[in-house]
Amino acid sequence: MSTIASENPPEGFARPFRLGVRAEVWIPSVLLIGALGYPLFLILTSAFNVGDPEQFPAREYGFDNFVKLAGHLDWLWNTLIVAGGGTALGISIGVSLAWIIHRTTMPGRRWFDLLIAIPYPLGPLVGALAWSQLGAPRDGLINRAFTAVTGIQAPLIDIYTPLGIIFTEAVFEAPVAVLIIGAAMQRMDPALEECSTIFGSGKLRTAWKVTLPLMMPAILSAALFMFTSMIGSFAIPTILGTSSRFYVSTNAMYVLLQGYPPNYPLAAALGLVLIVITGVAVWLVQRVLRGRSYAVISGKNYRPRQVDMGWLTWVLLAYATIYVMLSLVLPMGTLLLASFQSSNAIGFDFASWTLRNYKYVMFDFPTTRQAIVNSLILGVGTGTLGVTFATLIAIATHRSKNGGGQMLEQLTMLPQAFPRLIFAVGFLWMILALPINLYGTLLAVLLAYVIVFLPLAYRGMSGVVVQIDKALEEAARVSGASPMRVLRTVILPLLRPGLIATWALLFMVSVREISASLFLSGTNTQVLGPAIFSFWDSGGMPRVSALAVVQALIILVALTVVRITADRGARV
Amino acid sequence: MLALVPSEQTGSAIDKPNLAYIEVRDLTVAYGDKVVVRNVSFSVGRNEHLSLLGPSGCGKSTTLRCIAGLETPIGGEIIIDGITVFSADRRINVPTEKRNLSMVFQSYAIWPHMTVFENVAYGLRTQRVAEPEVKKRVSNVLRMVGMEDLIDRPATDLSGGQQQRVALARAYASRPKAILLDEPLSNLDARLRVHMREEIKHLQHQFHLSTIYVTHDQEEAMAISDRIIVMREGSIEQTGRPLDIYDRPRSRFVADFIGAANIIAGLPQGASAAGGPVIRLGDVLIECAPGSKLVSPDTAGNHLIAVRTVYPEIVRDSVNRPNQWPAKIVRRVLLGDIVSYTVAWAGGELRLHTFPNRLFEEGENVQLHIPAERAIPVAAE
Numbered sequence: 006m007s008t009i010a011s012e013n014p015p016e017g018f019a020r021p022f023r024l025g026v027r028a029e030v031w032i033p034s035v036l037l038i039g040a041l042g043y044p045l046f047l048i049l050t051s052a053f054n055v056g057d058p059e060q061f062p063a064r065e066y067g068f069d070n071f072v073k074l075a076g077h078l079d080w081l082w083n084t085l086i087v088a089g090g091g092t093a094l095g096i097s098i099g100v101s102l103a104w105i106i107h108r109t110t111m112p113g114r115r116w117f118d119l120l121i122a123i124p125y126p127l128g129p130l131v132g133a134l135a136w137s138q139l140g141a142p143r144d145g146l147i148n149r150a151f152t153a154v155t156g157i158q159a160p161l162i163d164i165y166t167p168l169g170i171i172f173t174e175a176v177f178e179a180p181v182a183v184l185i186i187g188a189a190m191q192r193m194d195p196a197l198e199e200c201s202t203i204f205g206s207g208k209l210r211t212a213w214k215v216t217l218p219l220m221m222p223a224i225l226s227a228a229l230f231m232f233t234s235m236i237g238s239f240a241i242p243t244i245l246g247t248s249s250r251f252y253v254s255t256n257a258m259y260v261l262l263q264g265y266p267p268n269y270p271l272a273a274a275l276g277l278v279l280i281v282i283t284g285v286a287v288w289l290v291q292r293v294l295r296g297r298s299y300a301v302i303s304g305k306n307y308r309p310r311q312v313d314m315g316w317l318t319w320v321l322l323a324y325a326t327i328y329v330m331l332s333l334v335l336p337m338g339t340l341l342l343a344s345f346q347s348s349n350a351i352g353f354d355f356a357s358w359t360l361r362n363y364k365y366v367m368f369d370f371p372t373t374r375q376a377i378v379n380s381l382i383l384g385v386g387t388g389t390l391g392v393t394f395a396t397l398i399a400i401a402t403h404r405s406k407n408g409g410g411q412m413l414e415q416l417t418m419l420p421q422a423f424p425r426l427i428f429a430v431g432f433l434w435m436i437l438a439l440p441i442n443l444y445g446t447l448l449a450v451l452l453a454y455v456i457v458f459l460p461l462a463y464r465g466m467s468g469v470v471v472q473i474d475k476a477l478e479e480a481a482r483v484s485g486a487s488p489m490r491v492l493r494t495v496i497l498p499l500l501r502p503g504l505i506a507t508w509a510l511l512f513m514v515s516v517r518e519i520s521a522s523l524f525l526s527g528t529n530t531q532v533l534g535p536a537i538f539s540f541w542d543s544g545g546m547p548r549v550s551a552l553a554v555v556q557a558l559i560i561l562v563a564l565t566v567v568r569i570t571a572d573r574g575a576r577v
Numbered sequence: 578m579l580a581l582v583p584s585e586q587t588g589s590a591i592d593k594p595n596l597a598y599i600e601v602r603d604l605t606v607a608y609g610d611k612v613v614v615r616n617v618s619f620s621v622g623r624n625e626h627l628s629l630l631g632p633s634g635c636g637k638s639t640t641l642r643c644i645a646g647l648e649t650p651i652g653g654e655i656i657i658d659g660i661t662v663f664s665a666d667r668r669i670n671v672p673t674e675k676r677n678l679s680m681v682f683q684s685y686a687i688w689p690h691m692t693v694f695e696n697v698a699y700g701l702r703t704q705r706v707a708e709p710e711v712k713k714r715v716s717n718v719l720r721m722v723g724m725e726d727l728i729d730r731p732a733t734d735l736s737g738g739q740q741q742r743v744a745l746a747r748a749y750a751s752r753p754k755a756i757l758l759d760e761p762l763s764n765l766d767a768r769l770r771v772h773m774r775e776e777i778k779h780l781q782h783q784f785h786l787s788t789i790y791v792t793h794d795q796e797e798a799m800a801i802s803d804r805i806i807v808m809r810e811g812s813i814e815q816t817g818r819p820l821d822i823y824d825r826p827r828s829r830f831v832a833d834f835i836g837a838a839n840i841i842a843g844l845p846q847g848a849s850a851a852g853g854p855v856i857r858l859g860d861v862l863i864e865c866a867p868g869s870k871l872v873s874p875d876t877a878g879n880h881l882i883a884v885r886t887v888y889p890e891i892v893r894d895s896v897n898r899p900n901q902w903p904a905k906i907v908r909r910v911l912l913g914d915i916v917s918y919t920v921a922w923a924g925g926e927l928r929l930h931t932f933p934n935r936l937f938e939e940g941e942n943v944q945l946h947i948p949a950e951r952a953i954p955v956a957a958e
């Protein structure tokens with residue numbers, strides 16, 4: 006019997022020893038460095054550009070733009086106030102809700118767990134539109150109700166204020182904090198708290214001395230996530246702040262870029278400062294977290310110890326209910342109500358209600374009709390591409406922890422530190438500089454989405470990939486299965502629940518996205534977020550509301566699909 | 578190419594003359610700059626049960642994974658059933674799935690998304706065995722491991738011991754050329770471990786297949802194998818039948834690692850009447866096994882001998898014979914089936930194990946006897 010042909014060495018022979026870093030690590034690394042580095046480079050050079058403002062990369066450099074920026078410190082100051090205040094309020098809401106859902110015996114916890122998750126995928130644009138109709142000082146629904154009940158003419162609330170912006174940001178970002186902190190709570194060994202009680206500490210002392218420090222890493226990462234996302238938040242400050250001339254960095258950037266002539270260098274300088282701010286925030290959090298071992302929080306899921314709060318349970322129930330009202334029921338109700346009107350004023354006369362607005366945005370008006378279709382295409386595309394890349398990267402980083410895997414992981418998570426609006430501007434300039442003409446195509450928007458949502462996708466997939474023991478795959482190979490068969494019969498089925506959940510998450514965030522697509526979607530490639538925004542800009546609340554409701558419905562359907570598959574996955 | 582080379586190691590050690598079925602030559606494995614297996618050569622006969630035994634990090638699992646094709650060595654050759662599956666010089670590396678082997682993993686590696694049946698049938702289905710035949714063979718092998726009733730259960734419902742049985746059934750069902758077992762019992766509790774050991778032995782008798790069994794548990798290796806290879810820091814320390822390795826450890830390392838042994842250090846002092854070397858330790862002269870030779874001493878020039886804890890005798894009556902000295906019981910520990918004593922004698926302290934049928938009291942003066950054939954010279958390093 007002869008050997009397998011020796012003149013034909015099989016692929017992959019001794020490969021790791023020749024290159025040092027594996028191909029599955031360096032190929033995505035190089036791609037990511039290019040896709041992130043070049044836009045960043047263009048922003049950097051443009052920020053120091055003192056010559057032709059439309060020259061990319063710039064030719065003449067100087068500090069003029071930063072000197073000009075010094076005259077607009079209020080933009081940065083307002084940004085920090087909104088992001089800082091929003092994060093503080095959002096974290097307070099997040100910690101308290103996570104604790105109520107996971108650690109108390111409040112009735113209906115499971116329902117609240119579901120309901121609280123919804124406002125995040127609905128997104129800040131929907132939230133801002135709804136709250137502008139709820140909390141406007143004169144004709145906002147809440148103030149109208151207040152005047153009707155009390156007879157007082159002065160408004161109860163004014164959403165068009167810094168405080169209103171902070172409130173709206175916090176309410177719509179809080180679900181992320183509930184998710185991150187809640188997950189950490191479920192992974193904490195209750196024995197750690199029981200031990201503290203045995204040593205004679207009361208409930209409060211245990212919470213203060215044991216639970217809170219253990220939760221700190223999760224709380225800090227949630228805070229960082231919120232802070233960076235609020236620094237780059239566009240929809241809420243623009244919709245709620247523009248009428249009172251309250252400018253944060255993002256809507257200031259928008260004005261600079263949309264003005265005539267557009268002031269690219271100043272916008273780039275502003276963007277660069279924001280990147281530095283988020284970079285410092287990331288660095289600070291990593292510094293604080295370094296040395297804090299996660300070992301006490303194991304990978305295992307425990308049933309956390311649940312505290313019976315006695316009569317306070319009803320206070321907690323009221324608190325959770327108020328949150329769901331403010332974040333979900335009132336905003337969605339308002340949008341629905343507004344979408345049935347035939348004029349901007351919301352009326353309660355059923356006879357005058359109409360479905361015309363839906364007919365208009367879904368069928369009659371080509372721009373919005375196309376936007377709906379484009380957004381669906383983008384959602385499917387981003388989900389599919391994002392999940393594929395994230396899975397490949399997660400497998401590569403997991404398999405080569407030392408061979409550059411950690412560097413790849415950091416690179417993958419890097420887009421999270423860039424405000425999406427700013428990255429999109431850099432990405433746009435890169436596309437204009439490329440020899441192939443991608444500007445104004447859906448592909449450009451798709452690529453930008455895949456990059457900015459890669460951290461989200463990677464987070465979802467790496468958690469799943471880590472759980473798959475390498476031996477499961479090796480066992481199949483030893484049983485005679487080819488690599489393709491291993492993929493089909495072992496790896497993909499094991500990844501399936503994670504793939505579906507991550508895919509749906511990417512679908513939802515792409516459908517609701519506005520910051521990344523605002524500048525990238527051309528007139529012929531409208532997508533939902535920017536379409537809703539420009540509709541709002543040109544007035545016509547009923548139609549805007551109808552379009553926002555359509556967007557919300559698409560997202561809710563996706564959310565339901567995830568929920569159903571997750572439940573089915575849990576049962577098997 | 579034919580590789581049916583008679584192996585020196587197997588040829589003489591095993592009862593019947595045997596041909597190498599799996600042959601490993603000069604295997605060298607490195608992770609980056611770190612060499613974890615260095616020039617390891619051995620062979621496994623057809624139907625032979627071989628164990629690779631050693632502490633963690635000695636390279637035994639890596640060697641096994643190279644045979645399976647799950648790791649790529651940087652040097653050497655591996656030949657299975659006459660086919661070169663790996664050769665660094667000739668740049669041959671047959672992928673795992675074409676090597677026709679089976680493997681049992683430490684973590685069992687039972688696929689959680691399949692039923693018991695699907696797990697066991699996996700290898701047969703990749704071999705495109707006809708479905709009725711698959712059914713027959715799966716239920717046969719499941720019956721052998723006592724898992725027939727759970728055939729349609731999802732794999733996630735199984736206990737550790739049951740998963741282990743499914744892993745074994747899966748390995749044997751596809752009738753591979755050889756079965757590789759990578760610490761298969763180390764995740765089980767002590768009682769179940771002994772039980773599963775018997776089951777593996779039973780399966781070995783049912784299916785005549787070569788097995789290579791990697792373990793750090795000397796008891797398992799002794800119980801299961803025809804031959805044991807003791808590995809240390811990436812190299813082979815000693816090869817032999819279980820009892821040979823137990824009775825005639827080559828080095829201090831093997832004596833310590835397998836069973837429990839006392840190591841006595843002394844200077845050479847000629848030969849005994851029976852023809853064994855003698856070492857001196859203070860005033861004490863210890864005769865070693867007749868026919869043995871003192872081997873490499875330690876840095877201080879002392880030669881070492883190993884005395885298994887089960888072989889020294891303690892008696893109350895004084896008999897004048899070589900290697901017998903007065904001693905005193907320092908400590909007695911009842912371990913159930915055996916009794917462990919620490920005795921003080923002119924050579925220091927010695928540990929020994931006896932049965933509980935005759936007990937000595939702590940502080941009692943006794944006579945200690947080390948049978949000369951049980952004092953084995955061992956290499957210091």
